[in-house]
Amino acid sequence: MRYAQRGGYTPAEQQRRERLRLQAAERFACGDTISEIARELRVTEGSVRRWRKAWRDGGAEALRSRGPVSREKLGPQQWARLEMELRKGPLAHGFANDQRWTLGRIKTLIGRLFHVGYTPEGVWKLMRRHGWSCQVPVRQALERDEEAVAVWKAEVWPQIKGWRATWAPTSASRTRQARG
DSSP, X not given: OOOTTSSOOOHHHHHHHHHHHXXXXXXXXXXXXXXXXXXXXXXXXXXXXXXXXXXXHHOGGXXXXXXXXXXXXXXXXXXXXXXXXXXXXXXXXXOOSOSOOOHHHHHHHHHHHHOOOOOHHHHHHHHHHTTOOOOOOSSOOTTOXXXXXXXXXXXXXXXXXXXXXXXXXXXXOSSOOOXX
């Protein structure tokens, strides 16, 4: 898979990867083996083989980055404005249910601000490309009642969960019990 972290590489990551490929090209010229290069650059041997083939076919230029796979629909100024609007929070944009940005909400915001259409997956890739990630709210609800939570965990959850039905007593050992 080309983009393991789903969403493409950031420009800094693209440059880092390009430097790795160009270091590998220097090593190819010196006659180093694939396994040596992979070990020292901390990449897979498959990647080094692919780079070597490209290097043989087109030289070091073939290993240079070609930029992002697709051109972004938002320009740098639009992205800066979007970041500023996202920092204002969902409430400032009419999302009153809760204070979390979802992909659907960001998609709607982009459409309202810039009249540009994105899919939720496209929004995810856009956000990842610019260094944003999924976040879970750190704070708990103000209305949270710790006593009620403790009672629920102690009394209600065991009833819902039920007991594990087994045919025999269990053992923590991963090996078969000795007979005798």
